[in-house]
Amino acid sequence: MHMNSAPHLLNEDRAEFERILDETLRHAHDRPDLADVGKRLTAEQLRTMALHATSLITATAADEYEYYTKVREEFRHPAPPSADSVSAPSVAGATETGAGLAAIVAVLVPILAAAAAVVFLCVGYVLRMLSPVPAFSATLLTVGWFFGAVTAVGLAVAAAGLLITALRNGATQVTADASDPAWPDEVAGAREAWREAVLVRGLLPFLRDALAAPAVKPAPKARPAQHLPKMGYSRPNFSSPGDGAPAGRRPSYSSPDFSSPDYGGPEHHPE
Structure with missing residues (x-):
């Protein structure tokens, strides 16, 4: 799981935030305010929520983080030496x-x-x-x-x-x-102050609020339909010519009565 990018948090410090979060969740049962971890929300669920809210959590310790990064940068890139101290490096270089x-x-x-x-x-x-x-x-x-x-x-x-x-x-x-002389006392103290501020002012309140939030009721499941509802129309009643008529009777018809001009009806013989 990777954290969302926080605009004020450097890449090298995001892993440190994850360590603070993991240590807190690992020892959650030692804190009375986090004793409900695992009942309503699991540690993995809380971790995912906290990682998505990294920017909000670390913003609560912005002042401590600014000072920490400042003294750390000064330690990594000290000011150029003065003219009086040039001779000593030269001797060291010769050695x-x-x-x-x-x-x-x-x-x-x-x-x-x-x-x-x-x-x-x-x-x-x-x-x-x-x-x-x-x-x-x-x-x-x-x-x-x-x-x-x-x-x-x-x-x-x-x-x-x-x-x-x-x-x-x-x-x-x-x-x-x-x-452990990697950091001087000033940098190490600033780092610990930032970690403490992130934990106390940001991470712990976030986890407590997440555990105290009311549970979300699941949406009711749709019941399977027992029968299709009746619509306001019926299908047309198609029938064949024989439907609805008595058996044995067929529709009757007669051919037209054609007559020629000389045929006028009954047989007629001139006298």
Whole structure:
């Protein structure tokens, strides 16, 4: 479930609001005013309602939030240093540059020494296979074994440096977890003040009002129709020619009485 966008709430603080809401609902039964959670409305229903009303809830702590974001921004983007403090960063930068150069040398020396040892030893032993054996083959082998010793020493020094760095970082990590120095006291105090204001002035009243709201009665269900209502008209009564007439009787008709001009009726003979 994602929250609606709140115009005055930054993206990084919306997750913090969700944490406040989840913690409140998780421990709702520890508060007498929220003891009805789960009876009329479930925790998930209340959470959904609160997320939809994020802007209204967080607006109750607008002053605390404004101060919190202000001091946090000042901590993240401090004012540029003055001219008197420029020399100290320069010294620190030089120290870091020296440490970086030493690390590069510690890594490159064993690699280069190992490569030189392989080359000199291979060439020296190949020359020892010739007859007669060149005089400088022994010198090549001596130089090769020297670079082999440098490689071993360089690897030992590099391993010791990695071990010391790991132990130092481990000790620093434990200290950081114990004291939590991520924020200075001013920023941490402003953050806690905003969280408290959101909870007391915004979230708790909203949840109490939601639990105290009268239940909405469901709409009555429509009953299934037992029969169709009678309408104010009837279908026309169609019948065939034989409908309504006695059986055996058919409609009678007579053909028209046609006569020619010479035919005038009864038979007539001239005398």
